[in-house]
Structure formats: structure tokens, C-alpha cells
Amino acid sequence: xxxxxxxxxxxxxxxxxxPQMAVIGVFFFWPAGQAMLQSFQLQDTFGxxxxxxxxxxxxxLFSDSAYFESFKxxxxxxxxxxxxxxxxxxxxxxxxxxxxxxxxxxxTFLIVPYAxxxxxxxxxxxxxxxxxxxxxxxxxxxxxxxxxxxxxSSHAMTLIVxxxxxxxxxxxFLFFLAGLQSIPKSLIEAAAIDGAGPWRRFWSIQVxxxxxxxxxxxxxxxxxxxxxxxGIVDATTQGGPGQDTMILVYKVYNDGFKNGDLGGSAAQSxxxxxxxxxxxxxxxxxxxxxxxx
Amino acid sequence: MTLRVxxxxxxxxxxxxVAFPLYLAxxxxxxxxxxxxxxxxxxxxxxxxxxxxxxALFGGGTGAGSTAPAARMLWVSLVTALVIxxxxxxxxxxxxxxxxxxxxxxxxxxFWAIFVTLMLPVEVRIMPTYKVVSDLGMLNTYAGLTVPLIxxxxxxxxxxxxxxxxxxxxxxxxxxxxxxxMRFFKDILLPLSKTSIAALFVIQFIYxxxxxxxxxxxxxxxxxxxxxxxxxxxxxGGDAANDWNVVxxxxxxxxxxxxxxxVLMQKWFVKGLVDTEK
Numbered sequence: 001x002x003x004x005x006x007x008x009x010x011x012x013x014x015x016x017x018x019p020q021m022a023v024i025g026v027f028f029f030w031p032a033g034q035a036m037l038q039s040f041q042l043q044d045t046f047g048x049x050x051x052x053x054x055x056x057x058x059x060x061l062f063s064d065s066a067y068f069e070s071f072k073x074x075x076x077x078x079x080x081x082x083x084x085x086x087x088x089x090x091x092x093x094x095x096x097x098x099x100x101x102x103x104x105x106x107x108t109f110l111i112v113p114y115a116x117x118x119x120x121x122x123x124x125x126x127x128x129x130x131x132x133x134x135x136x137x138x139x140x141x142x143x144x145x146x147x148x149x150x151x152x153s154s155h156a157m158t159l160i161v162x163x164x165x166x167x168x169x170x171x172x173f174l175f176f177l178a179g180l181q182s183i184p185k186s187l188i189e190a191a192a193i194d195g196a197g198p199w200r201r202f203w204s205i206q207v208x209x210x211x212x213x214x215x216x217x218x219x220x221x222x223x224x225x226x227x228x229x230x231g232i233v234d235a236t237t238q239g240g241p242g243q244d245t246m247i248l249v250y251k252v253y254n255d256g257f258k259n260g261d262l263g264g265s266a267a268q269s270x271x272x273x274x275x276x277x278x279x280x281x282x283x284x285x286x287x288x289x290x291x292x293x
Numbered sequence: 294m295t296l297r298v299x300x301x302x303x304x305x306x307x308x309x310x311v312a313f314p315l316y317l318a319x320x321x322x323x324x325x326x327x328x329x330x331x332x333x334x335x336x337x338x339x340x341x342x343x344x345x346x347x348x349a350l351f352g353g354g355t356g357a358g359s360t361a362p363a364a365r366m367l368w369v370s371l372v373t374a375l376v377i378x379x380x381x382x383x384x385x386x387x388x389x390x391x392x393x394x395x396x397x398x399x400x401x402x403x404f405w406a407i408f409v410t411l412m413l414p415v416e417v418r419i420m421p422t423y424k425v426v427s428d429l430g431m432l433n434t435y436a437g438l439t440v441p442l443i444x445x446x447x448x449x450x451x452x453x454x455x456x457x458x459x460x461x462x463x464x465x466x467x468x469x470x471x472x473x474x475m476r477f478f479k480d481i482l483l484p485l486s487k488t489s490i491a492a493l494f495v496i497q498f499i500y501x502x503x504x505x506x507x508x509x510x511x512x513x514x515x516x517x518x519x520x521x522x523x524x525x526x527x528x529x530g531g532d533a534a535n536d537w538n539v540v541x542x543x544x545x546x547x548x549x550x551x552x553x554x555x556v557l558m559q560k561w562f563v564k565g566l567v568d569t570e571k
Binding site: 013038112115175227273 | 296297299300301303304307308310311312314315317318321329330331333334336383384385387388390391392394395396397400403406407410411412413414416417418419420421422424425426440441443444449464473474475477499502503504505506509510521522524525528537540541544547548551552554555556559562563566567
């Protein structure tokens with residue numbers, strides 16, 4: 001994919017690329033390289049001496065039940081956030097697609113959660129569900145539910161899932177709406193003429209034609225749940241109670257910054273890098289296939 | 294009931310779901326701290342609005358957590374977000390221009406280098422990036438908050454996609470007129486790119502404003518906190534005596550600028566999101 005007509009210059013392209021290259025060299029590749037190096041080392045507590053330990057940090061991680069737990073928690077968390085986020089947004093998008101009057105108003109409101117930082121979203125939901133003064137917590141207690149996310153791990157997980165889904169609704173909604181609006185009206189009309197009701201039309205036409213969008217959103221939601229939800233966890237549970245909402249990215253921060261375990265934290269970073277690479281490859285492979293139909 | 298009525302009902306339900314936390318935050322910011330702490334808190338706005346926002350913006354609160362004035366933090370957030378946004382757009386425009394319109398050795402290598410950074414979000418390199426920034430003496434500075442985040446593969450690829458659709462005839466015409474590459478860039482390419490730039494502006498502004506993990510590491514001094522960090526710091530451990538009305542007021546102040554940008558530039562925002570998918 002190249003242009004036919006190009007400019008000739010020996011030095012200009014280098015100059016144009018220089019800013020981006022400088023920044024990614026110093027702030028992306030150098031630290032990424034350091035992370036990989038550190039993952040093979042063990043530092044003493046004062047950082048005075050480093051020892052090459054090969055795969056020991058990785059081996060320690062894989063036999064550490066806390067790390068394994070973190071993996072499970074992160075997988076479960078991403079699954080919930082992606083599934084609920086996609087389902088709710090799809091429903092909203094399908095109904096929004098049918099509305100002519102007031103569509104602008106609904107869209108405008110539904111976009112706002114995107115503008116809210118995850119950490120702030122966390123604070124908002126913490127405020128609603130705080131065991132002592134949260135209004136929703138109060139309502140739940142009145143209904144007989146002993147709500148306390150500080151003590152109960154499923155309550156804690158529920159809280160961060162709700163905050164994360166709320167944050168993502170706008171993004172998913174907009175993509176689904178765009179996807180629905182790109183389905184040719186003629187297809188839907190033809191089905192209606194053939195006698196298919198709205199429910200049938202939804203399942204046999206809209207859902208299949210939305211599958212590229214759904215797949216794309218699935219990958220994006222998972223990546224988001226893996227990384228961008230750091231703020232939500234830090235604002236609400238800080239990985240607690242105990243370690244029960246310790247998602248992988250929070251664990252890297254916790255072990256590295258709070259506990260000073262540089263080698264282990266670096267090894268975790270390297271593993272996270274591998275996961276991102278895998279997810280990105282899947283995403284690009286699939287998108288490439290999509291372009292062919 | 295008709296499908297149309299059902300559609301509206303669903304949308305209104307969705308709207309309520311989305312708006313409820315925000316409404317509650319607003320109500321909380323109009324009462325005194327004492328009124329909120331006794332559950333259940335009132336569901337209608339109170340009369341303490343001016344006082345609460347004054348404390349939120351200018352400090353003087355008595356909460357157990359940080360009482361840094363939001364006015365300063367909002368300023369830090371604004372500068373950070375704008376520097377990141379304009380920086381990213383400028384750098385990506387230049388890089389995309391170089392990649393699309395020139396042939397030079399190692400071009401493929403540079404293209405892949407930029408692509409690889411898509412797979413290196415800051416969250417996977419926090420410790421070493423922190424060390425680099427610290428070694429360069431950039432902690433607690435605007436530079437430290439912005440420069441590590443200022444190179445964007447997404448923006449570069451978006452512009453690249455767009456430039457590839459610009460007709461070659463325009464370049465030929467420019468050449469015939471004797472214009473060099475930078476003239477072409479300034480007088481033809483940039484004006485054509487206005488919509489993409491607007492779309493990216495919205496997305497990057499929100500990205501820059503809502504940054505949390507990186508500023509958390511890169512700043513230790515209260516006067517360099519972006520407002521998003523400041524809010525979290527206001528909440529002292531669990532349910533200690535926080536000034537919740539002030540916290541909620543600060544939260545609303547924190548989400549106002551990005552919300553305004555998104556709502557006012559809705560059209561470009563939606564276009565930008567859908568374009569970056571390709």
C-alpha cells in the first residue's frame with residue numbers, strides 16, 4: 001500500500017520521523033528492554049546489587065498461587081465486563097436505531113460516561129455502594145442484603161464490574177449503533193416483506209451482520225478490562241478484600257511500587273506484554289479477514 | 294404495546310442507569326458533609342452548593358484525606374491534556390507524512406517500530422519508565438506528565454490511512470507548481486485533514502485528561518496532581534471522615550471539561566472512534 005507519487009529527499013523524512021522515534025525510543029523501547037532485563041534479575045532490597053537468576057522469577061510466578069489467583073480474577077473480571085458491557089450496549093443500540101425522535105438526546109446522554117475517568121467512575125460507584133453511607137447500599141440493606149464490599153469478595157468484584165461496565169457503555173453503544181446503521185435497509189425490508197417479525201429479523205439479520213463489530217468490541221473490552229481499569233481498582237478496593245480483586249495490572253503496581261519486588265514485578269510486566277501482543281495479533285488477524293467480505 | 298413505545302422505554306431506562314450516579318454526585322455536592330453521612334442521604338439538591346464548590350476549588354476543607362484545592366489540579370489537568378493532545382497530533386502528522394509520501398531506507402523498520410508500540414501501553418512498563426523519567430529529572434514536572442505519553446501509534450496510523458486516500462493528482466499538481474513537500478503538507482494536506490484532526494482532538498483530550506496510572510507514579514507533590522488523582526487522594530481509607538460533598542463536587546468538576554468536549558464535538562468524536570477501528 002504505497003503512493004504512486006512520492007517526494008524525493010535525502011534528509012526530510014528522517015527529520016519528520018525524529019520526534020516520534022525519539023519519544024518511543026526513550027520512553028517505550030528503552031523501558032520495555034529494561035523490564036525484560038530486570039525480569040531475569042534479582043535485586044536486593046536497597047537496589048545495591050543485582051544478580052542474574054535466569055528464569056527464576058518466572059518460575060516463582062508460575063508456582064505462586066497468589067499469581068495464579070490474580071490470573072483467574074483478571075480472566076473472570078474481563079469476561080464479566082466484556083459480556084455485560086456488550087449485551088447492555090447492544091440492547092440500547094438496537095432500540096436507539098429504531099428511534100427517530102429524540103435520538104440526539106439519548107445519544108448525547110449515553111456518551112457522557114466515556115468522558116469520565118475510570119478512577120472517577122470508581123469514586124462515584126464507591127459513593128453509591130459504601131457500606132456506611134451509600135444510598136444504594138442502604139437500599140440493599142433494607143431489602144435484606146448484607147452488602148459490604150470491604151469484607152465480601154463477590155460484592156467487591158460486583159462493584160468493580162459495575163463501575164467498569166458503566167464506563168464502557170458509551171464506547172460499545174456507539175460502535176454497535178454505527179454497525180447497525182450500516183446494515184442496508186433493503187435487507188431488513190425484504191425480510192419484513194417475507195413476514196419476519198422484529199425479533200426474527202434481529203436474530204437472523206442484525207446479529208450475524210454485527211458479528212465483526214461484536215468481535216472487535218470483545219477484544220477491545222478485554223484489553224480495556226486488563227489495563228484501563230487500574231483507576232477503578234485503585235479508587236475502590238485496592239485489590240481487596242485481601243487479594244480478591246487483585247487484577248494483574250494492579251498486582252504489577254502493588255508488587256513493584258508498594259512491595260519493592262522489582263524482579264517479580266518486571267516478570268509480571270513481561271507476561272502482560274505477551275498477553276497484549278497475543279490479543280493484538282488476534283485482533284489484526286481477524287480484522288484483516290473481515291476486510292475481505 | 295407498540296415497538297416504538299417499548300424502544301423509548303428502554304432508552305429512558307438506559308438513560309436513567311447512566312445518569313443516576315452523576316445525579317447523585319450532583320445532589321451530594323449541594324449538601325453539607327453532615328447531611329450526607331447519615332444514610333439515607335437526601336435525594337434532592339440542597340442549599341449548600343456555593344459553599345461546597347468554593348471549598349472544593351480553593352481548599353479549606355476539613356476532610357481526612359488530601360484537601361488540595363481543585364482549581365490548581367484542574368489547571369494541571371488542562372495543561373497536561375492540551376499538551377498531550379496537540380503534541381500527539383503534531384508528531385503523528387509528521388510521522389504519517391514521512392511514511393506515506395517518501396521512500397527511504399529502513400522505512401519498513403520504522404513502520405513496524407511504531408506498530409509495536411501499540412502493544413506497549415504504559416501499564417506494561419510502569420517500573421522502568423518511572424526509572425527513566427526519574428533519572429532524567431522529570432518527576433513532578435509537566436514534561437514528565439506529558440512526554441512519555443506523547444507518541445501515539447493510533448494517531449499515526451489514522452493519519453496514514455487518511456493520507457493514503459488523498460488523490461495523487463494533488464501531489465502531482467503541487468509538484469508541477471514547484472511546491473516542495475512541506476508546502477504541500479502545509480497548504481494541501483493539513484486543510485484536508487481537518488476532520489481527522491478534530492476527531493483525534495476529542496479522543497486524545499479525554500485520554501490525556503483521564504490519565505491515572507502514569508501521573509500516580511510521576512508526581513509526588515500535591516501541586517502537580519491532575520484532578521483525577523486528586524479526587525482519589527481525597528478519600529482517606531474507606532469510611533473515615535471524608536468531606537463527601539467536597540469529594541463529589543470535585544468529581545463533577547473533574548468530569549466537566551471532558552464531558553463538554555465530547556458533547557460539543559460529538560460528531561467528530563463518533564467519526565474518530567469508528568475510523569480508528571479500521
